[in-house]
Amino acid sequence: MSSSSLPSSQKQVHLLKRPGRAPLSTEILNVVTAPLPDVSNLASGHVFLKTHFLSLDPSMRPSMDPSKKSYRPPAPLNETFWAGGVGTVIKSNHPEYKEGELVLSSAFGAQEYADMDVAATQRNGFFYKIDPAKGIEPREYLGGLWGTGLAAYLGMKEIAKVKKGDRVLVSGAAGATGGLAIQIARQLGASYIVGVAGGPGKAKYVVEELGADECIDYREANFEKQIASLSDRPEGGMDVYFDNVGGQTLDAALLAMNPNGRIACCGAISGYGGSYEGLKNSFVIVARRLTLQGYIAIGTFWPQDVYQAAIAQLATWLAEKKIATRFHFYEKVGVENFLDALKALFEGKNWGKMLLQVDPEWKGEGSKSAAK
Amino acid sequence: MSSSSLPSSQKQVHLLKRPGRAPLSTEILNVVTAPLPDVSNLASGHVFLKTHFLSLDPSMRPSMDPSKKSYRPPAPLNETFWAGGVGTVIKSNHPEYKEGELVLSSAFGAQEYADMDVAATQRNGFFYKIDPAKGIEPREYLGGLWGTGLAAYLGMKEIAKVKKGDRVLVSGAAGATGGLAIQIARQLGASYIVGVAGGPGKAKYVVEELGADECIDYREANFEKQIASLSDRPEGGMDVYFDNVGGQTLDAALLAMNPNGRIACCGAISGYGGSYEGLKNSFVIVARRLTLQGYIAIGTFWPQDVYQAAIAQLATWLAEKKIATRFHFYEKVGVENFLDALKALFEGKNWGKMLLQVDPEWKGEGSKSAAK
Numbered sequence: 253m254s255s256s257s258l259p260s261s262q263k264q265v266h267l268l269k270r271p272g273r274a275p276l277s278t279e280i281l282n283v284v285t286a287p288l289p290d291v292s293n294l295a296s297g298h299v300f301l302k303t304h305f306l307s308l309d310p311s312m313r314p315s316m317d318p319s320k321k322s323y324r325p326p327a328p329l330n331e332t333f334w335a336g337g338v339g340t341v342i343k344s345n346h347p348e349y350k351e352g353e354l355v356l357s358s359a360f361g362a363q364e365y366a367d368m369d370v371a372a373t374q375r376n377g378f379f380y381k382i383d384p385a386k387g388i389e390p391r392e393y394l395g396g397l398w399g400t401g402l403a404a405y406l407g408m409k410e411i412a413k414v415k416k417g418d419r420v421l422v423s424g425a426a427g428a429t430g431g432l433a434i435q436i437a438r439q440l441g442a443s444y445i446v447g448v449a450g451g452p453g454k455a456k457y458v459v460e461e462l463g464a465d466e467c468i469d470y471r472e473a474n475f476e477k478q479i480a481s482l483s484d485r486p487e488g489g490m491d492v493y494f495d496n497v498g499g500q501t502l503d504a505a506l507l508a509m510n511p512n513g514r515i516a517c518c519g520a521i522s523g524y525g526g527s528y529e530g531l532k533n534s535f536v537i538v539a540r541r542l543t544l545q546g547y548i549a550i551g552t553f554w555p556q557d558v559y560q561a562a563i564a565q566l567a568t569w570l571a572e573k574k575i576a577t578r579f580h581f582y583e584k585v586g587v588e589n590f591l592d593a594l595k596a597l598f599e600g601k602n603w604g605k606m607l608l609q610v611d612p613e614w615k616g617e618g619s620k621s622a623a624k
Numbered sequence: 625m626s627s628s629s630l631p632s633s634q635k636q637v638h639l640l641k642r643p644g645r646a647p648l649s650t651e652i653l654n655v656v657t658a659p660l661p662d663v664s665n666l667a668s669g670h671v672f673l674k675t676h677f678l679s680l681d682p683s684m685r686p687s688m689d690p691s692k693k694s695y696r697p698p699a700p701l702n703e704t705f706w707a708g709g710v711g712t713v714i715k716s717n718h719p720e721y722k723e724g725e726l727v728l729s730s731a732f733g734a735q736e737y738a739d740m741d742v743a744a745t746q747r748n749g750f751f752y753k754i755d756p757a758k759g760i761e762p763r764e765y766l767g768g769l770w771g772t773g774l775a776a777y778l779g780m781k782e783i784a785k786v787k788k789g790d791r792v793l794v795s796g797a798a799g800a801t802g803g804l805a806i807q808i809a810r811q812l813g814a815s816y817i818v819g820v821a822g823g824p825g826k827a828k829y830v831v832e833e834l835g836a837d838e839c840i841d842y843r844e845a846n847f848e849k850q851i852a853s854l855s856d857r858p859e860g861g862m863d864v865y866f867d868n869v870g871g872q873t874l875d876a877a878l879l880a881m882n883p884n885g886r887i888a889c890c891g892a893i894s895g896y897g898g899s900y901e902g903l904k905n906s907f908v909i910v911a912r913r914l915t916l917q918g919y920i921a922i923g924t925f926w927p928q929d930v931y932q933a934a935i936a937q938l939a940t941w942l943a944e945k946k947i948a949t950r951f952h953f954y955e956k957v958g959v960e961n962f963l964d965a966l967k968a969l970f971e972g973k974n975w976g977k978m979l980l981q982v983d984p985e986w987k988g989e990g991s992k993s994a995a996k
Contacts, residue, residue, distance in 0.1 A: 498906060517909045530902025534870060537889045537918035541925065544916045546909035553913065 258342070258365075261287050264332045265362035265590040270317050276598070280316070281333060281591045289367045294345040301355065301366045303587070304614040306337040307394040308597050308606040332361040333590075336398065337610070338382065338390050339366070346370050354382040356393040362590045364610055387571045389617045395577030395605045396432060396570045397563060402549035404432035404494075405562045407516035408440060410554075411545050412492040416441030419488065421479070421505055423447075424496030425467060426454035428577050428605035429518065433494045434462045435575040446482060446490070448475070448501060454603070476500055480507035494518065506533040509542055517546040578604030585609045585620045630714070630737070633659050636704045637734035637962040642689050648970070652688070653705060653963045661739045666717040673727065673738045675959070676986040678709040679766040680969050680978040704733040705962075708770065709982070710754065710762050711738070718742050726754040728765040734962045736982055759943045761989045767949030767977045768804060768942045769935060774921035776804035776866075777934045779888035780812060782926075783917045784864040788813030791860065793851070793877055795819075796868030797839060798826035800949050800977035801890065805866045806834045807947040818854060818862070820847070820873060826975070848872055852879035866890065878905040881914055889918040950976030957981045957992045 264284050271280045291300045315334070318326045327334055337360035341353045349355070349370065358377030360366050373379040382390055388397070395401060408414045420437045424430035425447025434445055447458035447467040455467035468478045479501065483489030489510040495502050495517045505515070536542065551559050569575040580602040582593035586609075593608045607618070615621045636656050643652045663672045687706070690698045699706055709732035713725045721727070721742065730749030732738050745751040754762055760769070767773060780786045792809045796802035797819025806817055819830035819839040827839035840850045851873065855861030861882040867874050867889045877887070908914065923931050941947040952974040954965035958981075965980045979990070987993045 498910075502906070503902075517906075530875075530904040531906055532902040534874070534889075534903055537916060538920065539918070541918050541920060543918075544909060546911070546913050546915075548910065548913060 258288055261285050262364040263587050265587060266331060267316060267327050267329055267333045272317060276591060276595055283588045288365060291343045294343055296345055297371055298345050298367060298369050299341050299349050300343040301339040301368060302342050303337050303339045303360050303364055303366060303610045305607050305609045306335040306360060306362065307398060308593055308608055312594060313598060332363050335360055335362045336394060338393055354390060356380055356382055362587055364587055388567060391579055391607060391616060391618055392570050392577060394607060395428060395579060396566050396575060399549050400428045400577060400605050401432055401566045402562055403429050403518050404436050405566055406547060406549050407494055407518045408433055408436045410558060411516035411547050412494060412514040414440040414442055414492055417443045418491040419444040420492040421446045421490040421508060422494045423501045425449045425458045425464060430496050431462050431578050432575060434464050438463055439569060439574060476504035479504035482508040503531050503533050506536045509540055511540045513540060513542045515542060515544040517544055579618050580604040580606050581618050581620060582606065582608045585612050630660055633657050634736040635959050637959060638703060639688060639699050639701055639705045644689060648963060648967055650963065655960045660737060663715045666715055668717055669743055670717050670739055670741050671713050671721050672715040673711040673740060674714050675709050675711045675732050675736055675738060675982045677979050677981045678707040678732060678734065679770060680965055680980055684966060685970060704735050707732055707734045708766060710765055726762060728752055728754055734959055736959055760939060763951055763979060763988060763990055764942050764949055766979060767800060767951060768938050768947060771921050772800045772949060772977050773804055773938045774934055775801050775890050776808050777938055778919060778921050779866055779890045780805055780808045782930060783888035783919050784866060784886040786812040786814055786864055789815045790863040791816040792864040793818045793862040793880060794866040795873045797821045797830045797836060802868050803834050803950050804947060806836050810835055811941060811946060848876035851876035854880035875903050875905050878908045881912055883912045885912060885914045887914060887916040889916055951990050952976040952978050953990050953992060954978065954980045957984050
């Protein structure tokens with residue numbers, strides 16, 4: 253597409269109101285039609301992008317409200333809501349980027365086109381070119397090379413320090429992050445991997461597709477006992493627990509640990525729901541000399557060499573097809589479906605990393621256009 | 625005392641029954657009169673010791689029952705119950721130990737005299753000479769140089785990695801371990817130290833005697849709020865929490881932490897009692913990227929160079945009077961008071977590290993004989 257064929261306006265999704273505890277609705281997030289900026293007059297260092305698809309992230313919900321618990325300020329009101337994505341350069345006033353190049357950025361926003369200051373974006377997030385010669389699927393830039401992959405890699409490698417022969421437990425095992433965590437643990441030499449997932453279908457997937465040695469179904473009534481009793485095995489309990497869910501699963505997992513066990517605490521510690529009242533088994537933290545470490549897979553929280561090494565290792569494994577993210581493209585195409593896709597994410601209707609295809613012409617792996 | 629003036633029998637305290645949940649009584653721990661071994665025929669490598677005083681440790685209670693939670697097997701039945709202590713060599717068949725030398729050992733047992741295999745004791749615990757020239761009070765060998773001091777030092781230095789300028793929170797602050805932890809944090813360069821202790825008298829002691837900058841009284845109704853709101857201070861929250869008590873204090877302390885805060889989990893995580901139902905604030909482990917690490921101050925769990933460096937540093941500070949343990953000699957003298965002293969310990973009647981003077985002739989610092 254050349255800039256001459258651009259429409260005069262575009263759809264954007266704006267945050268209109270802070271939701272507090274209210275369910276998401278069009279009063280909170282709604283579509284606004286806005287004129288397209290004048291691309292004939294693009295500022296120096298800027299590029300103008302067409303959005304192909306966006307990442308839908310669990311952290312979007314808490315980002316709508318100010319919170320003492322959060323590690324960043326809330327999303328601004330009456331502006332395009334934030335979203336990372338993949339798109340193509342339509343017009344460039346930056347020497348390093350040319351028309352037609354595919355890029356990843358954390359700053360697309362929930363809109364069809366984006367005018368982006370490259371240097372400013374790189375200071376506060378991601379902006380980089382996708383090189384098709386690397387053999388990595390474009391959507392993996394929002395999966396294995398995005399927060400999903402980094403959370404799995406940094407948790408397993410830098411926090412839990414998985415090494416050859418370790419026995420590793422992973423909750424949220426059928427999800428995008430947990431699924432990558434299992435594959436990464438195997439690459440790092442884990443000898444035995446136990447997943448925790450919901451329902452026999454997902455448990456089967458965790459073993460047969462992801463390569464875990466077994467999977468505990470958290471919908472079974474005695475799942476906490478199944479987890480805790482892992483430490484009764486003759487071959488020993490678990491050396492590492494990758495905690496994706498917190499709550500009573502974490503509580504049971506404490507009892508599954510071997511002495512000197514390491515627990516990587518990733519994502520919101522909320523539990524799978526149910527009658528959870530708080531961690532009751534924390535006494536084993538002392539008795540078994542456990543380490544629990546919370547972390548967030550955002551570059552500014554990590555030494556740059558560690559973070560870049562993580563991205564490089566993930567890129568290698570992705571190109572070699574040694575690891576792969578499970579994706580879920582929302583069933584409808586178009587940015588006007590952003591709210592519904594987000595609601596589906598929070599209702600847990602996705603199985604895999606949730607993406608929204610914005611551009612009906614995009615034909616990459618998994619896209620609705622490719623499936624036609 | 626020479627071996628010629630030895631009595632023909634001695635009092636020992638035997639473990640007769642596993643208590644389970646029953647309160648301690650003479651059915652469980654009782655005094656037995658046993659003949660003294662034939663010291664004229666001491667085995668090679670053995671020494672025969674007179675017990676001056678013993679350490680009473682919280683871990684004695686759980687050690688009476690087998691437990692999956694415990695890191696060691698239960699104390700054997702119908703034998704002298706274990707206890708560490710300080711005593712004098714009465715007779716020696718070991719080339720490195722001479723009559724009249726003062727020694728520390730983890731293997732005195734609750735008895736008046738002990739026949740000890742030096743090498744075996746050193747393999748499984750402590751046995752070493754106390755050199756009076758070092759200028760360290762003999763009782764400090766069961767305080768600052770015992771589990772108490774090692775727990776405080778290893779927690780602050782190796783687990784929480786206290787460094788210059790850190791803001792440090794310590795629970796159980798008026799106790800022996802917490803008190804040493806405060807003094808050690810100051811030696812390591814902590815800039816601001818907050819204690820948590822029970823009652824205005826102890827809170828005053830924590831500030832005036834131990835040198836904490838302030839102390840929160842956990843008997844005040846809103847103490848959890850006082851702890852949690854430490855993170856609202858303009859100068860920031862806490863970088864380190866030395867957790868002596870677990871429970872709702874740990875839960876509140878999670879909210880007091882700065883990002884990247886380190887929590888050293890020491891001792892049984894049981895809480896001060898009350899309506900505690902489990903850790904509810906564990907979400908901040910992720911949001912603030914906290915590390916919680918449990919540890920046990922027993923030599924076999926540590927690299928020998930780290931452990932020996934800890935002992936050397938503690939000995940230096942003790943000799944220079946830069947740190948000191950608070951001791952509580954049980955009010956009666958004699959091993960027959962072992963059960964009552966232990967009950968007093970579990971009822972929290974002591975303020976400081978609890979010792980039992982066994983030998984009425986011992987005249988060291990704090991002893992009942994010295995006080996006369």
